[in-house]
Each structure stands twice: as C-alpha cells, then as structure tokens.
Amino acid sequence: MNLRDLRYILAVAEHQHFGRAAEACGVSQPTLSVQIRKIEDLLGVALFERSSRAVAPTDACQALIGHARTAVAEADAMLAVAWTLRDPLAGRFRLGIIPTLAPYLLPLVFAPLRDALPALEIEPWEDQTAALLDRLRGHELDAALLATEVDGPELASRPLFAEPFLAALPPEHPLAGREQVAEAELASDMLVLADGHCLRDQALAACGREGTLGTLRAASLATLLNMVAAGYGTTLIPGLAAGAAQDGGIVLRPLAARTGRTVRLVWRARFPRGTAVDAVGDVIASRLRGYAEGAASDVV
Amino acid sequence: MNLRDLRYILAVAEHQHFGRAAEACGVSQPTLSVQIRKIEDLLGVALFERSSRAVAPTDACQALIGHARTAVAEADAMLAVAWTLRDPLAGRFRLGIIPTLAPYLLPLVFAPLRDALPALEIEPWEDQTAALLDRLRGHELDAALLATEVDGPELASRPLFAEPFLAALPPEHPLAGREQVAEAELASDMLVLADGHCLRDQALAACGREGTLGTLRAASLATLLNMVAAGYGTTLIPGLAAGAAQDGGIVLRPLAARTGRTVRLVWRARFPRGTAVDAVGDVIASRLRGYAEGAASDVV
DNA sequence: AGATCTGATAGATATCAACTATCGCTGCAG
DNA sequence: CTGCAGCGATAGTTGATATCTATCAGATCT
Structure with missing residues (x-):
C-alpha cells in the first residue's frame, strides 16, 4: 500500500466521482479506476459502490477512511516540517x-x-x-x-584567527619595565592553569618548559591573573583576555617572538x-x- | 514520498546501521542507501550522518520521525481494520x-x-x-x-417464498361456512389498507376491482382485522398473518384460485x-x- | 432513438525500485 | 605498516508497475 493510494481513496470518497477525483489528483480516470480496484483487492473489501451515476463509499470505506486521512495528513506534516528545516542556516x-x-x-x-x-x-x-x-x-x-x-x-x-600571547606581570616585577618580554624569561616564575587546559601546555611549551613548577593549578584565567596581581609570579595569557587583565593592576607586555x-x-x-x-x-x-x-x- | 520510504527511515533510525536495517526491511543494503538518499533530496534535509562506523540521525530526522511513525502506524491500523472487515458475512x-x-x-x-x-x-x-x-x-x-x-x-x-392470501371473514358472514372462497366473491364488501401498502393493490387486483369501496383506509393489518371481526366487512390477508388473525374471532378461508x-x-x-x-x-x-x-x- | 456521461478495459510505455557486483573509506590486528 | 574486515556508496541491469491514450459498455436524459 502506498500513500498515493490513500490519497486516491480520499479523493474518490470526497468527490464521489472518479473523473473529478482523478483531475484533483492530477492523473487520468483509468489510473484511478485501476488503482482503486487494486487497493480493494489488497484490503479484501470493496471501498466504493459504483453505479453509472454515482459513487458511494461503503461502510468499510467509512471505517477505514479516518486512518487514511490521518496517515496522509502526517505525511504532509512531515513534508511541511522538512520544508522549514531546509534552511541549513536555521x-x-x-x-x-x-x-x-x-x-x-x-x-x-x-x-x-x-x-x-x-x-x-x-x-x-x-x-x-x-x-x-x-x-x-x-x-x-x-x-x-x-x-x-x-x-x-x-x-x-579551519583556522579562524591568530591570537598572540601576552606576558602578564605584577607591576613590581623586574620584567615589567621592558617594552617586550622574551618567552624564556618567564619560565622561572610562571604560573599555569590546571591540567586539561590547552593554554597550560601552550604556555609551558612557549617558555621551553616541560614539567611544572610549584603547586598552583588555577582553574581559570581569572584566578591566575589575581595571583599575578598579588605578586606570586608571572603568567602568559591569550590576547583576547587582555581587556579583563588590565583592570587588576597587572602589566601586560608583548612577547619577543610573538608566540601565540x-x-x-x-x-x-x-x-x-x-x-x-x-x-x-x-x-x-x-x-x-x-x-x-x-x-x-x-x-x- | 512513499510509505515504504517512511519505513526505511524508521528502520535506519532504529538500527543505526544500513545493513541491519535493510535486513529488517527485507531488502538489500544498496536499496536502502539509494532510497534514503532520495528521500533526503526530496525533503531537502539530511536525515542521517554517515561515518564508517556509525549512522546517527540528525536533528532534522528527530523532528520528522514522529510524523513518519504515526503515518506508518495509521496505515498499518488501516490494514488491520480492513482485515477484520474482510468477512462479507460480518x-x-x-x-x-x-x-x-x-x-x-x-x-x-x-x-x-x-x-x-x-x-x-x-x-x-x-x-x-x-x-x-x-x-x-x-x-x-x-x-x-x-x-x-x-x-x-x-x-x-430474488424470490424467497410464495405467500398465499387468505380470506378473512366475520363468523356470521355468508361465506364463512364455505371450505374455500372465490376471490371475486370478496369484492363487494372487502376492506383494504391505506394507500402505499402493496397489499392494498394486490387485494384489489385479486378481486378484480380497480377503484376503492367505502372510506376506510386502515393503517395496519391489525386495524383491518379488528374491523372484520366487528362485522364491517371482509378482507384479504397474507398467509403469514394467519396466526395473528385467528385470535380475534375471525374465520379464515383459503382462496379458490390460490391467489397470493x-x-x-x-x-x-x-x-x-x-x-x-x-x-x-x-x-x-x-x-x-x-x-x-x-x-x-x-x-x- | 441518439446524445452524453459514467466507470471499466486493453495495450503500450516509461518510471523506478530492486538486485548483484564492486568500490572507497576507516579502523583493527598481525 | 600493511593486509583484513566492516560499512556505506556507486554502477549497471532487470523486472514490476503506475501511467497514459483509445475505446468499450451501461445508464440516463432529451
């Protein structure tokens, strides 16, 4: 059985006329006659009583047509929903x-x-x-x-943009007076984020360090910057975080090798x-x- | 779009595997691949994200699959109902x-x-x-x-059975003593049903009368028989009504020509x-x- | 009795879903 | 790292079938 068949049944039931139903379906009248006959054979029940002047749905048809209507409506709803989902930018x-x-x-x-x-x-x-x-x-x-x-x-x-790192220093730090800071100079007292942050590994790599120094494993950049502001060490922050870092009494300096x-x-x-x-x-x-x-x- | 297509979608979504879904549908795997692709083109949205190890339904598929499920269920329900309607003797x-x-x-x-x-x-x-x-x-x-x-x-x-007419007479009627009564003998004082009853025309025809006698237009056989019992005239009743007529002091006689x-x-x-x-x-x-x-x- | 309208039928055609065979890609294991 | 296995996609063919046009047969109306 086919959704098209169900539409044919509904059309004939609605128009009570094979010719007009066929027109409504956009097919020829013989097509409808043959298909309806096939569905009747498939279902094992007569759906319509044909006479030369009228087509009347049988009791069986009345009992079945509700299901047919729902099935067709659901399929149409599916198409309609799909249409609203077509836009990949939605x-x-x-x-x-x-x-x-x-x-x-x-x-x-x-x-x-x-x-x-x-x-x-x-x-x-x-x-x-x-x-x-x-x-x-x-x-x-x-x-x-x-x-x-x-x-x-x-x-x-796909790469979207390059983000340079910046050295974040306490104002009283020896390097704070420089125009720029060499990456390796930060290695001695650099604070880093906790495990799992890619920035942690990138900062360590930039300074040429493999292992870790100290016990601080900051969970966020905000923690890290507060620690730096309090004078516990230096760190390396991504450039976009510069705005947040400038509030808290921290000196930011570009890196000599423009690492990022x-x-x-x-x-x-x-x-x-x-x-x-x-x-x-x-x-x-x-x-x-x-x-x-x-x-x-x-x-x- | 086809109910079969919807079943394919449901199968792939359920098994998350084209091969097993194809087996469940009783078709080959390429069939399923091609058909799913066609439906996706028709709907304009991707239904599944294929990788070499897994098949995952997309958001669009999740949004559509409920409609597909309902449509298929309704079609199946239609077949099931049709099956119960198959018996023409029900x-x-x-x-x-x-x-x-x-x-x-x-x-x-x-x-x-x-x-x-x-x-x-x-x-x-x-x-x-x-x-x-x-x-x-x-x-x-x-x-x-x-x-x-x-x-x-x-x-x-289709004729089912022949029903002879009987003459219904008041016990005191001159014809009541006969073994049988000739149809024409009833004509003079026969009471008949109202217009529209086929028995009215048949009774009149049996006695060779065309028009009507008197003004009585009984609405039912029961009325007619009561009138006969009261002596107002004779009548002609169908054989199956004999049982009801015998209760009320009425003489029933077969007709000479066995009219019925x-x-x-x-x-x-x-x-x-x-x-x-x-x-x-x-x-x-x-x-x-x-x-x-x-x-x-x-x-x- | 002819005209007309109805659905059914016949035969041809084109569409399409299904198959088998094979490819390409991915992940695993020797 | 290289065959091997699993999975979905593709190609080409075949068979089924829905559809068409043309026509028929029955019934109603003028």
Missing part, C-alpha cells in the same frame, strides 16, 4: 568553546552571529578541549572553537550542515580580521 | 421490510438468521415499499424484503456484499421452505 547549532576563549570571544561574536545568522540558534557549550572533542564525536556538539590542531579523518577544522595560538573551528567531517559551519566560521573570522596584526590591547 | 446489514410482512416474518427468521450468520448485525427497517426502495437506492438500506416485482437495471431481486404474493429480497445490483445478500436470502428461503404447499394456518 535551527539549533551547538557550539563548543574552550574556557580560555569563551569569556572573551563570545561577547565579541555573539551580536555579529545573531545579526548575520538570525535563524541559527547558537547554543554555546564551555568545556576543555578533550571534553569538547568527545561531545563533538558523540554528536552532542555541531562544532567547537579550539586552540589546538586536530587530526584524523573523522574531524575537519591559532583559534580553530572544528567539526565532524561528515556533519551534513557544512553550510552552517562555514557561515559561523566566516562571521567569527571576519569579526577578528586584522586582530593579530594590530596591538593586542586596543584592537578589541 | 458487520451491519440494514434490511428493509414492508409492514404487512415484518410483524409476522421477523419472529420466524430472526433466530435462524442470528444462528446462521452470527457476525451479521441485521438492522430491520419497517416502511412501505416506495420508501424502502428510495432508501435502498440512497444507500440507506442494504437490502429489502418486498412483495412486489422491481425492475430497472439498478436493482436486483411472492416475497422477494431486493438489493442494488452493484451492492458489493452480494455474499451477505445471498446468505440472508438463503436463510429466509430455507426457513419458509414448503410453507406455500402446506396448510397456511398450521405450518407456521
């Missing part, structure tokens, strides 16, 4: 963001995203890189903003809504265009 | 009966019909011939028991449930078999 878009990026990037891009993609309901999800990748692979996220490379055929990624990280958009290679991914990436990249070239502290 | 059967027959025939055939056709819900409808034929043509009756011939290609009929009427089952020639019509006719004819040959008054 609907929910779950976007993962790492914690060292979210508080500083989201305020920048949220309005541009809403303006450029009004139908796209972006749901940010903040977590560390590994957790985001797990959720991405598990179809719990549609894309993620990371600061690391990803490999494997399963995921695809690249913020990337990552998604499953097979994710069907590539258009939405591209659009989101475009908006963010365009908002941050020229950021790395300018002075980190005043472009934002 | 369901409602609206049977018209003329007033001069119903009170006497129904008590005879109701139990046999119920025993022979337990699933057939017979709904008797009592009215005069013309009204029954109207309802029959208007699909408001499935068949009717009449005592007249019907013609035209629209209706078909033939009770027929009438139905629309195109009525699809010919099996039910035949069965009902068989039961009634078999119950009344031999009736006309026996003595009218004691066979019943």
